[in-house]
Amino acid sequence: MSIQVIKQGIADSIQDNGRYGCQHLGINPNGVMDPVAAAAANLLVGNDLNEAVIEMHFPASVFLFKEQSMIAICGADLLAMINDVFVPVNTPIIIEKNCVLQFKKPLSGARAYLAVKGGFELQPWLGSFSTNTKAAAGGFEGRNLKKHDELNFRTVQKYGTALKNKDCEILNWKASVKNFYPASPVIRITRGSEFDWLTEDAKKRLQSDSFIISNQSDRMGYRMKGDALIIQNENQLISTGITKGTIQLLPDGQFIILMADHQTTGGYPKIAHVISADIPALAQMNAGEKIQFKLIEQQEAEDLLFEQQQQLLQLQNAISFPLLKFKQQYAID
């Protein structure tokens, strides 16, 4: 009733939608970098959309399935393969016991999510399954996955004849996620409390220049490279709460976008915030890619986030029919 890591990936970890309610203790939320992809993977296999998944980067872990399982892979397309068969993203797959899942090549995106039906059997820490590597807590032993780790499934899965004597069976429903990710590299932002500290020229350039995601970017934050942005205010800030998407201007005029493993407080000028609805798109961008920012109003940012949530619920509804039909056809609970 488990999967085993037979080869270690560079930074694969267990994440859910994050650990909230502890930021006053300096304990950051963590959680998936791309909440849309993680939710889609969960919905495809009939899980709750907050269920813990494995977040993978390339090169990703290689997994041995010790039991039959229904899985889905969403987010980055890392060219998944089950034994010697290539399998697609954004669709559920039944995998036979003793088969190996591996990822051959990064085709698009930066992070892939693996959901298994019923989820993994793990102990929550402070109400969440997300891995906090700094605190060495949560997820699987508070760290990234490594070779020989064995993750138990929470429920027994048996798919009988649905596998048709093959190593894997690709099921006939899909998640269309294109709408969630804009085709152009434009990330939308709202004003930060120190936006007006920027010179008029810097304000313009924030909205017209291209900025490059530096290779010093990780789950904590994306460091951006571009012509320095200048502020005209000499005031010293004192530390305040910060959050996912906050864009902090560093003393050298470069800036950092806070991501899932961000600190809870910070004292750099907050010039802007990436809107929540564009965090998934940003999370799927790699170092070296260029971004342009577009300033929008607070209300529009909220509308876009709400719309995204509604679309996820629609996806959940759309999937519930074929999922039910499948269960009935093969007499699976």
Add this chain to the structure above:
Amino acid sequence: MKSPLQYRILPLGDHALCIELGEIIDASINQQCIALFHQLKELAIPFIKDIIPAYASVTVVYDVAAIRKEHPSAYGFMKEKLEAMLLRIDTDQPLSHRKIEIPVCYDLSLGIDLQEMSQEKNIAVEEIIRIHTNKTYRVFMIGFLPGFAYMGSVDESIITARRAQPRTTVAAGSVGIAGEQTGIYPLDSPGGWNIIGQTPLKLFDAKRKQPVLLEAGDEIQFVAIDINEFNNYNLG
């Protein structure tokens, strides 16, 4: 009659807002923030995911999608709700705060920046230790790392700027000074504070029911212990 609380509310992105009570590090403003934090927590307002008190502000993280099911603007709803509560909240009420003694070993093997500070300021090491333990400190806020307490303020004579080159690793328990603040590293971490000693206490332990030892508002007294007491502290 108490004067109404002075504050302004600012959006922090599209899913959080900041209640700003001031722009300086000041014990009475900080006291108001902590009182506000506790009262907001007690009220258990629906849709609030996190409340983060800092030096002079309280940040509230909320669930946009849940609010938007019932209201046209999550920010507008949250702001109004908090404004109504801020009218009623009494942040001048004296808070019962905890007094906590923290044993610190100021041996030069642990207080690795003591000698440099001593030379730079022309104050004997023993005197720096005496000054650091001679007063109590307020925990202004927790941030940076799980359980990292920003405390202040140290006596003017031992104010020391952060190190120009941060260390890649500072040991958990290390007690440091940065500007007028003093703090304790709860975990092994990169850090730029001037390290003057180390406590054997665990400021953070994921396995404890309360993983974090200190809270904003606590009053801290450092007590010097020698290296033998330090080494034996966790044995008994």
